[in-house]
Amino acid sequence: MKQFLLFSAMICAFSSSGHAQSADSLAIKKISDEIFMNGTAYSNLKYLCKKVGPRLSGSPGAALAVEQTARMLREAGADTVYLQPCMVPRWVRGAKEEGNANLVDGKKIQLNIVALGNAVGTPSGGINAEVVEVKNFKELEMLGADRVKGKIVFYNYRMDPRYINTFQAYGEAGAYRGQGPSRAAALGAVGVIVRTLSPVLDDNPHTGATRYEEGTPMIPAVAISTNGAVELSKLIAEGKLRSIYFKTNCQMLEDVPSFNVVGEIKGTTYPDEIITVGGHLDSWDLAEGAHDDGAGCVQSIEVIRALKSLGMQPKRTVRAVMFMNEENGLRGGTKYAEVAKGEGKKFIMALESDAGGFTPRGFGYSASAGQSAQIEKWQSLFVPYGASEFKRGGGGADIGPLRPLGTVLIGLNPDSQRYMDLHHAKTDVFEAVSERELNLGAVAMTAMVFLVAQYGL
């Protein structure tokens, strides 16, 4: 019932501040018209996807993305554009991975696999071992070391399609990608295959970071496509599988220097109150990173462009930030907060878009009760844009480190139905983004930034 209580709170709020609301709604309409008529988020995204392409931290693509988004911020009219240095991990996939299911009848079936991000590679000859399939950690523990030792563990956990919000399903299933390798290694496994975290059945394996626990051996780990997982499970059930061979060539190199990219409009009245709006600039190496998170970057640039084009000078300083290294280290977000701590300014709010460039549904926010109530007074302003689902709780990975500074964190919540289909896969390309959906997200973000810039929090 929370949703409805918010709505009734809003009705009361509306009657007591009708004038401000109506001036604000006109301002937001201007923002929306500007973005739909003259927006550059879509063309910037095209550049980022097609001219820059994959941009994993430390890669040449990431370096080019830094240079190009700095240009975009200047073209958007930011007063100041600068690079904020940070060291980032440099993980490389190496030559193309390969894998086969070796059947008892001597045949081989090729597997659609990719190494998990941050994983170690196999020895140069690959690994070849018997396979144990488990549906979850409980089944793994039941098997115990005796039956896991020397084997490849195949986590065949199906993302639960019953969650309406796919991030909930992802949250559950993500444990197998994140912790699966170390938990299998603790029982003596020599390798891990994780079913791709996607609700759709297709042939595209999705990568994403795994995390090795200290004290357990670092074993090679791959994702297999959902179709591949179904097929593999069938082979096992029918007693047709002898072993699996796979070879990966990935490795973690030394840290390298990189940057967050920052573009700023100085506040007219409270320049030392900082509103941060951002997405992350790095993407996985397999994809163009269109939804994850090129969208969030170009939307944040669009916030700057729209405000400047309309001559809507914010009272508080607005900073668009392209965070580096969200995918496999969070070094950019961590560095931004570290620098912020020393800046002697007030980081009042940070808004992140990192859930895809889909139609916005609303926002989630981590704030005090009073601040939350203030945000909720603005809810009605977002109804015409279909972005009025306001929920307590939320934010974003890159802005998370700002929370100890008292910063209100807000996450843009787009419709989640299509995100997991292409997340971290080669299908996360420019063509999968709708221009209008991307723009509508930028409208919602600009409106929220504008309100906080005018009223504070």
Added chain:
Amino acid sequence: MKQFLLFSAMICAFSSSGHAQSADSLAIKKISDEIFMNGTAYSNLKYLCKKVGPRLSGSPGAALAVEQTARMLREAGADTVYLQPCMVPRWVRGAKEEGNANLVDGKKIQLNIVALGNAVGTPSGGINAEVVEVKNFKELEMLGADRVKGKIVFYNYRMDPRYINTFQAYGEAGAYRGQGPSRAAALGAVGVIVRTLSPVLDDNPHTGATRYEEGTPMIPAVAISTNGAVELSKLIAEGKLRSIYFKTNCQMLEDVPSFNVVGEIKGTTYPDEIITVGGHLDSWDLAEGAHDDGAGCVQSIEVIRALKSLGMQPKRTVRAVMFMNEENGLRGGTKYAEVAKGEGKKFIMALESDAGGFTPRGFGYSASAGQSAQIEKWQSLFVPYGASEFKRGGGGADIGPLRPLGTVLIGLNPDSQRYMDLHHAKTDVFEAVSERELNLGAVAMTAMVFLVAQYGL
């Protein structure tokens, strides 16, 4: 503010009928789980798009679609499946259209054009004439017969991107496709070129029905892609265009017999109260008709399948209807209402899904104030599915003819951002549909049908 008043009405309703609401919300959760776990809407849509393909009224594709959706309804578990005969127009495009811009320097530029639906073709040698560009009807009238006579009129009306709901923009721009040819012919024009009704700039012309007015000559009419329209306008502005040539081969043949397809679950308590749920089976000849309206058809079949699979016997009769000929005649919808009038039953509600298989946002309904209030009591039940935008006014083309029978009309309102990009174009294919979005729409529809089946209206 209507939206908020509805919400407060709902809060009151909730407190007085909490028990029923919570039983209903459990029932809807069961429906949702069933559809996301075992739904067949997506595989049925794949069949309709890939094995049947385009299915304009009277075409072999339409006949195959009738046969195959009847099969799908039987497989879904409908008690009764039958075909309801109706005559339909048979418009054929004929051989591929061609068009050129002839420049003053003697060069030719090929144009991306397609004949508008229901249009007459050109003479076998095509037409070649000077062009007058107008942005709207006002500009056409200002030109007058003197400057239009013997020319091709080029309607270069840009769909207004500022409307958040793209159907509003479509409503405005649609006048040029519908009335443009006759209004130009009334001033002596020999042909018409209409800028494609789409908010995106690309090379895909969209077809769609035009309507000749009685008493004015029927002149050939084509749509040009949005990129083509921009380019053509530039050529005209720069004085580079001498004339345009185009040739179309379409014609309207004699009416032919076809069918609506009906699948029914008989109501246990009030079998003579009929709930209709449907989409239209015909599609334009250029496309697979995935969103328009294969989606609505397979979602309606899914309503039947979900209720039967769950053993949720409806108290009132539920009929899934695949309406024939929505695109260029509405003969199926008209016939259905005509037959309904003579059936001696009560057609209490009809729900149509004909706005694409996108994430559902809510419903629009045409009903009495009392019936609307009853529908609005259910609004909270749709919040968990993101489909709680309830709006007075709405329905669907095929169910419209039922309104004089006192039938409450309800339209499913999916998110509208992507629809017009591909509407009536060759890009309206299966691959443009998200399985989860399609299923979520089916969940919302099944829930609404279930509520009306249990409580009446």
